[in-house]
Amino acid sequence: MDDVGASGFVTLLALETATDLVGAALLRSDGALAERTHVGGRAHGELLAPAIEEVCALSGCTLADVDALAVDVGPGLFTGLRVGVATAKALGQSLGLGIVGVTSLDILAAGALEVGGPERAARVVAVVDARRREVFAAAYEFGGPSGPGGDQAVPAAVRHDRSEALSPDELATWLDGLVADGPVLVVGNGAVRYLDLLAPRPGVDTGLAGEVAAPSPATLARLAARRIGAGTEPTAAGDVVPDYRRHADARINWEERAPQRTPPPADGT
Amino acid sequence: MTGAASTTTAAAAAGDRPIRRVLGIETSCDETAAAVVEDGTTIVSSVVSSQIDLHARYGGVVPELAGRAHVELLTPVLADALEQAGSDHTGRGIDGIAVTHGPGLIGSLLVGVAEAKALSMVWGVPLVGVNHLEAHLFASLLEQPDLGWPLVVLLVSGGHTMLIEVTAPGEYRLMGGTIDDAAGEAFDKVARFIGLGYPGGPAIDRISAQGDPTAYAFPRSMPGDGYDFSFSGLKTSVVNRVRKEPDASTADVAASFQEAVVDVLVTRARAAAADVGARALCLAGGVAANSLLRARVEQVCADDGIGAFLPSRALCTDNAAMVAAAGHWRLHHGDRSRLDLAADANLRLVSTV
Ligand SMILES: [Zn+2]
Numbered sequence: 001m002d003d004v005g006a007s008g009f010v011t012l013l014a015l016e017t018a019t020d021l022v023g024a025a026l027l028r029s030d031g032a033l034a035e036r037t038h039v040g041g042r043a044h045g046e047l048l049a050p051a052i053e054e055v056c057a058l059s060g061c062t063l064a065d066v067d068a069l070a071v072d073v074g075p076g077l078f079t080g081l082r083v084g085v086a087t088a089k090a091l092g093q094s095l096g097l098g099i100v101g102v103t104s105l106d107i108l109a110a111g112a113l114e115v116g117g118p119e120r121a122a123r124v125v126a127v128v129d130a131r132r133r134e135v136f137a138a139a140y141e142f143g144g145p146s147g148p149g150g151d152q153a154v155p156a157a158v159r160h161d162r163s164e165a166l167s168p169d170e171l172a173t174w175l176d177g178l179v180a181d182g183p184v185l186v187v188g189n190g191a192v193r194y195l196d197l198l199a200p201r202p203g204v205d206t207g208l209a210g211e212v213a214a215p216s217p218a219t220l221a222r223l224a225a226r227r228i229g230a231g232t233e234p235t236a237a238g239d240v241v242p243d244y245r246r247h248a249d250a251r252i253n254w255e256e257r258a259p260q261r262t263p264p265p266a267d268g269t
Numbered sequence: 270m271t272g273a274a275s276t277t278t279a280a281a282a283a284g285d286r287p288i289r290r291v292l293g294i295e296t297s298c299d300e301t302a303a304a305v306v307e308d309g310t311t312i313v314s315s316v317v318s319s320q321i322d323l324h325a326r327y328g329g330v331v332p333e334l335a336g337r338a339h340v341e342l343l344t345p346v347l348a349d350a351l352e353q354a355g356s357d358h359t360g361r362g363i364d365g366i367a368v369t370h371g372p373g374l375i376g377s378l379l380v381g382v383a384e385a386k387a388l389s390m391v392w393g394v395p396l397v398g399v400n401h402l403e404a405h406l407f408a409s410l411l412e413q414p415d416l417g418w419p420l421v422v423l424l425v426s427g428g429h430t431m432l433i434e435v436t437a438p439g440e441y442r443l444m445g446g447t448i449d450d451a452a453g454e455a456f457d458k459v460a461r462f463i464g465l466g467y468p469g470g471p472a473i474d475r476i477s478a479q480g481d482p483t484a485y486a487f488p489r490s491m492p493g494d495g496y497d498f499s500f501s502g503l504k505t506s507v508v509n510r511v512r513k514e515p516d517a518s519t520a521d522v523a524a525s526f527q528e529a530v531v532d533v534l535v536t537r538a539r540a541a542a543a544d545v546g547a548r549a550l551c552l553a554g555g556v557a558a559n560s561l562l563r564a565r566v567e568q569v570c571a572d573d574g575i576g577a578f579l580p581s582r583a584l585c586t587d588n589a590a591m592v593a594a595a596g597h598w599r600l601h602h603g604d605r606s607r608l609d610l611a612a613d614a615n616l617r618l619v620s621t622v
Contacts, residue, residue, distance in 0.1 A: 045379045049386040049608040063391050078333065079376050082340055086380045090387035093344050094358050238344035248333035 008228050009068035011061060013091070014221035015048065017084030018076025018104040018214075019128070019189055022047045025217035026055040026066075027225055034058035035218045044083040052087075066095060068234070070224030072215055073101040074243040075128050075136045081242035089237045098234025100224040103243060104128050105138040105161070105188075107215035110223045112187040113142055116208050120185055125175060127190030134165040135190035136245055139178060163245060168194045172201065179203030187212035288395075288600045291365045292350070292388070293593025296381030297373025297401045298428065299323075299330045301342035302589035303350035305363065309597035310414050314353035315583075315590040318342045321468060328461040330427070336376030343384055350589070360392035367596020370398035370606075371616025373428070378612035386608055398606040399595045401587075402618045405553040406435060407598065408584040408591035416578060417548040423538040423566075426554030426587075427453035427468075430534075432496045432541045433618070435551075438598055440620045444541050445496025452530055453556045455500035459507050459526050463519050473523045474559050480524030485510060485517075487529040489536075496541045503529055527561055535565045542575060549576030557585040 014025045016037075022044045023037030036051040036058070056062055071088035074081045085101075092099045108126035115121075124140045139160040166174070171190070175198065178184050183203045191198055191209040199206045228234075290313065295302040304315035320338045324330050348358070356362050368385035371378055382398070389396035405424055410416060419436045421444070430447040450458070453470055460469025465476065487506050490499040507526050511517055542550045550570050556562065563579050570577035584591060 043611070045382055046609045046611045048383070049390065053390065053608055078336070079379055082336055082376065083379050083383045086340055086343060086383040087387045089340070089344050090347070090384040091391060093347065094360065094388050094391040096358055238348075241341060242337075244337070248331060248337060 009225065011059075011065045012068040012070060012221055012225055012228075013052065013055070013063075013066045014070040014217045014224060015052070015084045015088050016072050016107075016215055016217040016220055017044045017048060017080040018072040018074050019080065020077075021214035021216065022051065022080070023217045024048065024051040024055045025221040026059045026061070027218075027221040028059065032059065033218055033221065035216070037217060039214070042077075042080075044077075044080045048083055048087055063091070063095065066091075067097065068100065068224070068228060069095075069097050070100040070102060070220055071240070072104050072107060072220055073240065074104055075130065075245045076104050078242070078244060081244070085240060085242045089240055092237030092240070098236055099240045100227060100232060100234050101240050101243075102220055102224055102227070103138075104215045105136065106159075107220045107223060108188045108212060109138070109140040111212045111216055111219040112185055112208060114219060114222075115212055116185055118142060120205065120208075123178070123182060123184045125178065125184050125186045127171065127186060127188040127194075129188075129190040129193045130165050130246070134167060135171055135194070137162045137166055137171055137174070137190065139184070165246065168197050172197055175201060175204055189213045286364055288364045288597060290354070290363050291367050291593040291597040291600065292360070292363050293399075293589035293591070293596055294347075294366065294368040294381045294385050295401075295404070295587055295589040295592045296339045296343075296377050297369045297371070298377060298587060299335050299338075300587040301339050301346050302587065302592075303347045304589035304593050305350060305354035305356070306411070306590055306593035306597060309594050309601070310411060312411060312590045313355075314350045315588055316346050316350040316353070317583075317586075317588050318346050325467045328467045329457055330374070332374045332376055335374055336380060339377050339380040343380060347384070360388065360394065363392060363394060365395045365397065365596065365600045366392075367397050367399045367592050367599070369401045369404060369592050370610055371401065371613035373401055373614060375612055375614040378614065382610060382612045386610065390608070395600060396606050396608075396610065397596050397599045397604050398610045399592050399599065400616055400618055401592075402429065402431075402433075403441070404591040404595040406433065406441070406551075407438075407595040408553055408580045408588070409551050409578045410438070411584060411590060411594050412580055413578050416551070417576065419545055419547050420549040420551050420576075420578070421538060421542040421545060421547040422551045422553050423534060423557070424553045425452045425534060425556035425562075427451060427457060429554060430498050430500075432538060434541070434545050434547070439602070441618055442620075443618065444545075445498065445537065447498040447500065448492055449499050449501040450504065452498070452500060452534065453554070455504050455530060456556065458504055459523075462508055463511060463522055465519070465523065470556055470559060473527050474561070476520050477524035477527045477561070480518060480520030480522070482524040482528035484521035485525035487525055489529055489533050491533060491537060496537050498533060498537065500530065527559070531559070531562045531565055534562060535569055538566070539569045539573065543573065547575060549578055551578040552580065553585065555586045558582040
């Protein structure tokens with residue numbers, strides 16, 4: 001983390017709640033990092049605030065020292081995203097700070113690069129389990145001849161985003177097409193979930209799927225720091241919303257749905 | 270510290286500054302609300318952003334839509350409530366935060382609870398989780414600080430129908446509740462069936478003024494010997510009647526249905542009040558805005574020589590001022606929630622003092 005101090009923040013707090021992994025990371029511009037995570041539960045609402053308090057205590061600072069905020073905006077678990085984004089918005093509002101929202105897919109890809117290194121992670125596909133036997137996925141190309149070290153952590157230059165939900169078979173077919181241009185490292189809890197389908201495919205590297213199954217707060221913090229350094233403007237707290245990528249399930253659990261009779265005429269007629 | 274009165278130790282131990290102004294946050298259903306209340310009695314600001322239009326086309330509250338809307342409304346609602354209270358984003362002058370943490374829609378509750386925790390951490394003020402039902406009970410205290418005890422509260426809303434004996438603030442006994450639909454739910458379902466739209470309560474209230482409440486003798490179901498309610502049979506009876514008689518006057522059907530609901534509610538509430546020797550009968554919840562229910566409660570209370578407390582309509586429906594009032598009382602008695610406070614969709618109303 002050379003030279004982040006020159007890039008516009010001193011203390012960055014990152015919140016992660018998009019998957020079963022819940023936590024916070026606090027990154028200082030001198031490179032010091034504190035991270036607290038919990039894995040496996042669905043108690044995002046109970047775990048996040050204590051994690052924030054812990055990373056502040058570990059870093060010997062208070063929330064008043066925080067001058068940059070980042071949050072995973074999804075896609076991911078709806079209620080998890082709401083806890084993370086609502087927390088980030090209230091922190092941003094009360095601290096007078098904007099928020100850098102980052103998609104879970106970008107964080108996963110950045111995590112793949114951190115763990116796999118520039119060679120193995122030259123081409124990455126991040127896959128988030130969308131449940132209902134569907135996934136969200138995006139493909140990334142890192143490095144290459146023109147990709148100098150530091151900027152590789154910004155997986156935005158070359159990204160092929162599948163914004164719609166994919167079935168596991170559609171994902172497999174897409175990957176089969178991508179490997180025609182060279183091997184692809186596949187990460188994320190969606191890759192773990194459908195490992196049996198993906199692992200046997202030629203050119204598909206699933207060896208790091210378990211290690212990079214969930215976006216991590218530390219990776220989010222480093223990625224957001226890079227983006228701030230590269231000139232990304234934070235979003236106003238009031239404008240940050242989760243990236244659900246799915247319409248709301250409009251069920252109210254009542255037996256009768258549509259009115260059986262036509263509405264009465266408007267008043268006066 | 271030995272011998273200190275148990276009711277004051279927690280407050281003393283907390284070592285916070287005196288609790289005067291409390292910020293309340295309410296997101297348990299389809300209202301995003303924030304309010305500042307002083308000394309538990311004076312509403313300094315109260316902002317309620319309703320999502321009625323969002324849910325109207327579905328005829329009821331869609332949980333996932335409600336959760337999403339709360340996230341979007343959170344920031345402006347809080348900003349307005351703080352500004353109207355002469356404060357700002359720094360929380361200047363706010364001594365504590367109270368948030369509804371149940372019962373309600375889990376995806377909605379989580380949003381307010383997350384916000385409240387963040388503000389508590391940044392502002393360095395205590396946080397307390399409030400039961401939404403208890404908050405409704407405190408709504409009448411905001412307007413009638415000298416309520417006498419014991420009293421019986423009829424809490425009627427889209428999600429709840431219950432009779433609660435209150436012997437003092439914080440001391441509750443559930444006397445009865447609905448065994449199927451909530452009263453407000455029955456209003457919504459019947460309104461939708463007869464084409465009056467959503468929300469059903471105000472629509473039925475309005476059109477009933479032009480109808481004959483004796484046109485149809487809908488059943489008055491009073492299950493058991495106690496104080497329970499049942500509205501699903503009544504709803505079915507209305508549906509069957511309209512199917513048999515498609516040309517029935519909507520106003521007559523609505524008025525007769527409303528008459529039946531109010532008759533049952535008032536009969537049981539009146540008996541409950543007499544049973545415990547209540548000094549007053551109190552209304553709470555969204556259905557408490559119904560004009561026939563208000564008129565009947567006033568009438569029977571006058572007949573029985575007990576007080577009738579009818580909160581203003583704005584305080585009957587969900588709001589954050591009542592949450593702040595309940596929270597002020599809890600904070601004042603030393604109650605503090607930790608940062609791992611959970612939202613609980615099925616939180617029960619229990620006495621904790
Ligand atoms: Zn309510």
